[in-house]
Amino acid sequence: MTDCIVAGERLVLLPERAAWWPARRAIFVADFHLGKAASFRRAGIPLPGGTTADNIERLEAVIDRSGAGHLVFLGDFLHSAQGRAPATLERFRRWRAARAALSITLVRGNHDDRAGDPPEEWGIRCVNPGAAMAPFALVHEPAPVRGGYALAGHIHPAVRLSEPGGQSLRLPCFWFGARVGVLPSFGAFTGSAVVRPRAGDQVFVVADGEVIEKKGSDPFS
């Protein structure tokens, strides 16, 4: 757990790759990609089971630990239409049913556009990108938004750290710039893309169950 100040608000960055906003008792989660493994299987690509259970367990852990009243998915909650496998959906439905008091918002992302909204009875409020939660503007694809600090996902950011001896590690990260902040992808079966933050950006890497601020002007040499 690591605190940081973004747009004047205190955010707590969690090693499960989610952000906790105590002031509004909200948890932000980007790129959940529910049903991704199932859509691979549907396409004849044999993937082991376990990723969905892992996603839900981590989600439960952050909600329980923080006592959040509001869960915000910053896009790409569902992976694809093919991924809406009955067993996978049923798993999430059961989890949702057990915590009906939690309010859930989904900012639609590019995957959600194709996969469709989650079933209505799950009680997830679906909004389009740009929805305000002042001082934040909730989006999926990172781009500055007029009148708010954009909280986004989509690019699954990571940074590469070099160790002496020539080995390098690629670690998912939280990346907060001047007007846009990007969360790491939450889903267990999601990749990452190495990003190049600018000077002045705040970067926090997730490593070994900890969130650590990446300091230094040139972490990429």
Add this chain to the structure above:
Amino acid sequence: MSDTIERWFAANGWRAFDFQREVWDAYRAGESGLIHSATGTGKTLAAFLGPVAEAIAEGAEKAAPLRLLWITPMRALAGDTAQSLERALAGTGLAWTVGLRTGDTAAAERARQARKLPSVLVTTPESLSLMLSQAEARDRLAALRAVIVDEWHELLGNKRGVQVELALARLRRWNPALRTWGLSATLGNLDEALERLLAGSPGRVVRGISDKPVVIDTLIPADVERFPWAGHLGLVMLPDVIQALDASRSSLVFTNTRSQAETWYQAILEARPDWAGLVALHHGSLDAEVRRWVEQGLKEGRLKAVVATSSLDLGVDFSPVERVLQIGSPKGVARLLQRAGRSGHAPGQVSRVTCVPSHALEFVEAAAARRAAQAGRIESRRPVERPLDLLAQHLVTIAVGEGFVAAELRAEVRSTRAFRDLDESEWRWAMDFVTRGGESLKAYPEYRRVEEVDGWHVVRDAALARRHRMSVGTIVSDASIDVRYLNGRRLGHVEESFIAWLSPGDAFVFAGHVLELIRVENMTALVRPAKPGAASVPRWQGGRSPLSSEVADSIRELLEAHLEGRAREPEMRAVARLLALQQRWSRIPRRHELLVEQCESREGHHIFCYPFEGRHVHVGLSALLAWRLSRTRAASFSMAFNDYGFELLSRERFELLPLLRAGLLSPANLLDDVLASLNAAELSKRQFREIARVAGLVFQGYPGQPKSAKQVQATSGLLYEVFARWDAGNPLLAQAEREVLERELEFSRLAAAVGRIASSPVVLRQTAKPTPFAFPLMVARLREKLTSEKLADRVRRMQLDFDRAAEEAADDGVQAELFP
């Protein structure tokens, strides 16, 4: 032999070689076998005229459908092969037809073949597998009499060879009398090559003409004193190379990397602008059109010189080529001979390859390679054992085609040498993998690929079948990026990983031009000519092949011979001064010694170790040593390796003598220690790229694919992580580890080296400064850290220091002491 063939030979003034007659007779008697010799010595006719004579004897008048399959490893060669087969048919008057079937074959030709197949089909392993994925494969291939596998040595050592084995097993089940002949360059393990090809059935190894003379020599510059001690471009030899090129009508200049080829091409043209249009460049990234033009120019004798990479190692004869130059290390005996064989095809000529060292120790390598070649110590190619990724692919291929009954296919697969030891659990796993999507205990209702209908395994989904056909094969390449000018003119393609490494505005050398990257969009790198004087970003190519065991051993032997004054090679005289310094400052190791040097510098404490076992083994050994050292005391190391040895650099000094006595390099726990030391998981993850692709976990995609295809694309690295975490017992992970051990680390070679070291004396020397052997390692380490410009400066300065020290040493009369 049939009269018509005799007449054709006589009309051309040819005489059949004994080995050709031997093959023709054997073929007529129903035998199979393997023919080996250098290129351009009549192997093609040896293999082809047996089937031709048989057809003539049978009185075949019409173009019979598909009697002979001719498998070639490179589709670029298929056209030339087809032409030479057609010439033979025209000469003998047999009314057979010849067709091509490769990834390049146009749809119209495919459609024609669908109506009627040619009598002889020239194809690749991949296209053959694709034919097996057609429902009517059995009917269409049932009349086959023989399969010829060209350049079998190129396939033997990789999964493509196994792919051929699997296809042959199927063809033999359909026609047990099928004859198989392989054509191969000379190898260290010909018997094994034959056994693989014939799945253990009896056959004969036929040796082609063997007395074709091959000359291996080295360009030795006049001013050998100032020859660089490290580096890889070797441009210091440019004047000598120009002179050599000038003296021959047509030459091939081989390099070890693409960037080296680009650099040399530019340098030659700058030195001899009058050769513009007469000198050309040939490597795998150039547009196929350009490559064809170059090959044609060579054949017609229009080109003075072609600078090439391994892209010209194989294939058709370029008769006008008189001489071959090899820039940099020859690496292996077989490769050097293969390259030599590209020259001297005109009657009465010898094949000649001239080594052009790029740094001093490569003089020793060249002499060592020649010694090994003269002694007939040729490298082996180790075949691949039980690749389960390929098995999974093959199961789907057959299911997409006519389908299979599990027990029958299992017997067929196990009839190959590659899968002879496939056990029940591995077979079960592969079947579960393609039918259920994983272990049978878990149920994945959404999974579908191979389905079982009344005991018959098939793929019913047309989209899945189409996607599988597009993924058949085992060749994994980086996504390729087109390189184009802004006006759209295409220059060729490069790997995505190379472009990913550049930023807009960077200059790089490609296709003989210095280009500036403007931007990358839609898998295209847009470029323009770079401003004059732009510093280009050199490409340090990974995946360099290591020195072979044969050459490495020959180097150790040669150094010992030199010490004892028995090495009379001119190359050894050229490096006498450097070796004298090495001996004076430290030692030249004897054949069965291991030399270890320690010295201090501002950078820290250096350990240099010279097993002379090739780069891959040194990567493993250096990691092993560092790991074992750090267990005695916490320490971190920088490392560097080359084909001769490796360096460990640390802050702290280690007292090596007691540690060596206590088993620092002992073979005990070798595998576990190596795996622990190398971050094996990270290496396996990289290896998983190929496995994921072959097993069908990753689909490379195709132009115009629907968006939805993107939703089932994941990187092999991500897949590796998912499997490692949620299906750790998956045999594909174990396969990745095995492949890393054998391919990246050459573990069996490493184990043999450690065994050798354990039974031989280790000589430990404390030196005042890094020795000539150490110098290339220090440069290699710096190269990782610095930009090229700074590196060049530093290397120059280091060499100056060395030269100064060497002069002082020479004044001491070192030379006299060692070489009275």
